[in-house]
Amino acid sequence: MSIVEEKWPEIIEHLRTEHEIMSVSFNTWIKPLTIYNVLEDTIYILVGSNASVEYIEKKYSLPLKVCVAEILNQEYEIVFVSKDDERIKPSETTIEEINYKKQIQSLADKANLKKKYTFDTFVVGKNNEFAHSSSLAVAESPGEVYNPLFLYGGVGLGKTHLMHSIGNFILEKNPDAKVLYVTSEAFTNEVIEALRAGRTSPEETAMSRFREKYRTIDVLLIDDIQFIIGKTSTQEEFFHTFNELYDAEKQIIISSDKPPKEIETLEARLKSRFEMGLIADISSPDYETRMAILKKKIEIDNLERYHIQNDVLSYIASNVKSNIRELEGSLNKLIALYRLGNNEGEIDIELASKALKDYISPENKREVTPELIIDIICEHYNITVENLKSNKRNVEISFPRQIAMYLIREETSMPFKGIGVLLGGKDHSTVKHGADKIAKDLKEDETLRNTIEILLKKIDPS
Ligand SMILES: Nc1ncnc2c1ncn2[C@@H]1O[C@H](COP(=O)(O)OP(=O)(O)OP(=O)(O)O)[C@@H](O)[C@H]1O
Numbered sequence: 043m044s045i046v047e048e049k050w051p052e053i054i055e056h057l058r059t060e061h062e063i064m065s066v067s068f069n070t071w072i073k074p075l076t077i078y079n080v081l082e083d084t085i086y087i088l089v090g091s092n093a094s095v096e097y098i099e100k101k102y103s104l105p106l107k108v109c110v111a112e113i114l115n116q117e118y119e120i121v122f123v124s125k126d127d128e129r130i131k132p133s134e135t136t137i138e139e140i141n142y143k144k145q146i147q148s149l150a151d152k153a154n155l156k157k158k159y160t161f162d163t164f165v166v167g168k169n170n171e172f173a174h175s176s177s178l179a180v181a182e183s184p185g186e187v188y189n190p191l192f193l194y195g196g197v198g199l200g201k202t203h204l205m206h207s208i209g210n211f212i213l214e215k216n217p218d219a220k221v222l223y224v225t226s227e228a229f230t231n232e233v234i235e236a237l238r239a240g241r242t243s244p245e246e247t248a249m250s251r252f253r254e255k256y257r258t259i260d261v262l263l264i265d266d267i268q269f270i271i272g273k274t275s276t277q278e279e280f281f282h283t284f285n286e287l288y289d290a291e292k293q294i295i296i297s298s299d300k301p302p303k304e305i306e307t308l309e310a311r312l313k314s315r316f317e318m319g320l321i322a323d324i325s326s327p328d329y330e331t332r333m334a335i336l337k338k339k340i341e342i343d344n345l346e347r348y349h350i351q352n353d354v355l356s357y358i359a360s361n362v363k364s365n366i367r368e369l370e371g372s373l374n375k376l377i378a379l380y381r382l383g384n385n386e387g388e389i390d391i392e393l394a395s396k397a398l399k400d401y402i403s404p405e406n407k408r409e410v411t412p413e414l415i416i417d418i419i420c421e422h423y424n425i426t427v428e429n430l431k432s433n434k435r436n437v438e439i440s441f442p443r444q445i446a447m448y449l450i451r452e453e454t455s456m457p458f459k460g461i462g463v464l465l466g467g468k469d470h471s472t473v474k475h476g477a478d479k480i481a482k483d484l485k486e487d488e489t490l491r492n493t494i495e496i497l498l499k500k501i502d503p504s
Contacts, residue, residue, distance in 0.1 A: 046080045056104070056388050057109045067504045071098055075122075082157050084119040085110065095122045108428070115425050115438065116504040119344065149255035153221040158342075159206030167331030170200060173322040177204045177295075181211035184261050184293035185217070188285075190321035193297045195324030197503055198367030204324075205263045207294055212261055221371055223263040224254075225412050228498050231489045233276045236296045246437040254285045261293045268305060269496045277309055285316055290291070292321075298359050299503060332359035332369055339370055346446060348377060354394050363400055371417070374402075402455075412450045414462055417498050419446050431466030445497070447473045451503060 046053075051151045054075070058068050062347045062480045075098075089162050099122050111117045123428035151242040152155050161181070173193055180191045191208075209221045232252055239248035256262070262283070270276045287294055301323065302308060327335065336355045340346060359374070362369045376397035420427050423442040430443050443465060449459050451473075458477070463469040483490050 044077075044080045045114060046085055046118070047077050048109070050077055053106070053109050054115050056113055058104055060104050060109060066191065071102065079124060079140070080118075082142065082147065083117065084121055086123055087099050087119050089122050090123050095124050096128075098122055103128075111426050112429055112432070112434075115429065126421075143177075145217065146214060149217055149221075151211060153209055153213065154223040155209045155213070155221070157210060159203045160210050161207045162201055163338065163342055164200065164207055165334045167327050167334065169325045169327045169331060170195075170204075173200075173204060173324045176320055176322045180293060180295065181208040184212055185291045189288065189291070189296070189500050190294035190296055190316060190319040191322045192302065192316050193295070193317060193324065194299060194301050194321070196299065196326065196364065197500075198365035200366060202265055203325060205265055205295055205297055205313055209261065209263055219260045220258065221263070222259045223265065223482060225265045226267050227493060229264060229280065230270050230273060230276045230492050231277045234488050234492065237275060243384060250449045252284075257286045258291060259287065261295070262287055263295045265297050267296050268300065269499065273492075281309070281312055281315075284312070287314070302498040326364045327366065329501055332363070332366075334367075335366060335369060336373060345373075345377065348380065348389055350376075350389050354391055357391050357394050357397065362401050367421075372398050372401050384459070409414060410453050411455055412456055412461065415449050415453060415501055416446055416464075418497060419449070422500065424495060431464075433466070444476035444480050447476035449494070449497060449501070451477045453498075 054068075054072050057063065057072065063072065076084040076088045078088040080086070089098055103120050107118070107120050110120070147157060161178060163168075163176075164174065173195070176191055177187055177193070179187050180189075182245075193204060195201055205223060209223050211285075212219050213221055220473070236248040236252040264280075270280060274438055285296060295317060296462075298305065302313045303319055306311070322380055333343075333355060336359060340350065357373050358369065362372050372394075376389060378395055379393055379397055416427060416430060419442050420430055423438070425439060425442060428445060430438050432439065434440065446465060447461055451458065452466070456464070456469045458473040461477075462473045465473070480490070482493075484494060
């Protein structure tokens with residue numbers, strides 16, 4: 043049973059309470075809905091024979107999408123289908139294809155790979171063509187051509203996307219390959235945990251399990267290596283992992299914000315290892331590439347129905363220049379604003395300029411604002427901003443929320459009261475308690491210190 047099916051009763055209950063759906067409506071429209079299938083980021087929902095797909099789509103598609111994201115912490119497209127819909131009468135081959143896709147999906151989950159990041163969805167421009175072709179070569183012949191492959195470039199320019207594309211490509215061609223994508227934060231935290239467990243248990247089983255896990259991999263992708271730098275024990279562990287994998291001709295792919303020689307605190311022996319393979323950089327995209335990326339995103343996310351005109355896209359592409367994550371964020375914000383305004387009229391430049399307000403400051407320089415901190419925390423923990431601002435108490439949400447309280451307080455001059463308002467109406471004492479708790483835990487908890495250090499570098503990379 044997929045996680046979506048497992049959580050379905052909770053999702054519709056959440057929909058019922060959040061949207062105050064009357065029981066007659068709930069029983070007529072929502073209760074009979076069943077999950078037909080979940081493929082990648084799309085949930086196919088079967089509508090009962092007495093209901094109209096169009097009606098349910100119009101009325102409940104968006105609220106349901108939001109509830110799914112809130113409960114599962116992941117966004118899905120929702121597609122309603124009726125029993126006689128062509129899409130659910132698969133031929134023999136499509137059943138096979140579906141099963142194959144499901145198998146690949148579960149392998150990708152194990153490898154920590156996001157299925158949406160593939161070479162097909164990556165737009166190639168002058169800024170990234172070398173990194174792209176090197177990545178493709180590595181994906182086609184892992185361990186054979188460029189080892190290690192070292193990708194570097196500024197924030198939000200597609201390094202992670204390319205790494206996942208390599209991993210997904212390899213798994214698609216060879217489902218038996220042992221692929222593992224890991225951020226250097228996760229790697230560091232695993233080292234810290236294994237060392238801690240080793241100190242309390244004499245057999246040091248945690249450390250040997252850690253080594254066993256990392257040294258039996260065929261393809262190791264390690265993202266944002268700059269964050270392990272300066273931590274002796276982690277560098278040491280990484281050095282040994284690297285050597286073992288390299289000697290066994292296993293593929294290693296590393297990303298960083300700088301080339302190895304410019305990472306000052308990187309140990310010389312690691313620097314020279316990284317320089318043994320191929321180093322490829324990604325720079326900021328030019329205008330044409332930015333336009334192509336916006337168009338690709340419209341295609342992938344099925345946003346054609348908003349009929350966004352070229353002049354509006356061009357306005358976004360001309361103003362958001364140096365970070366593709368922000369380019370995508372501007373488009374999402376534009377659509378969110380349009381929906382909030384009851385979808386009236388056309389999406390025009392005036393609306394686009396409102397959407398861009400948070401993304402560009404006068405000199406196109408990024409300021410450390412509370413909103414930026416919230417965006418970074420949500421992305422880091424893979425949760426939605428709505429969830430962060432909600433009143434949910436589960437630790438997956440409440441912990442990042444407390445981190446937000448702490449970091450906004452530390453990094454901006456916003457008072458507790460203002461932070462509370464920004465975080466969905468929390469009161470002064472809740473915010474103070476959250477921020478104080480993180481400050482206190484930081485003194486004892488090395489893993490938390492590592493995480494906060496990384497978040498701070500993401501907030502202000504300079
Ligand atoms: N060439 C591209 N084509 C399509 N989408 C892209 C491209 N480059 C980046 N993106 C998108 O931009 C967003 C940010 O990219 P990504 O997370 O890969 O950046 P990054 O370089 O790893 O950033 P960070 O330094 O923060 O780790 C992602 O949603 C990604 O899909």
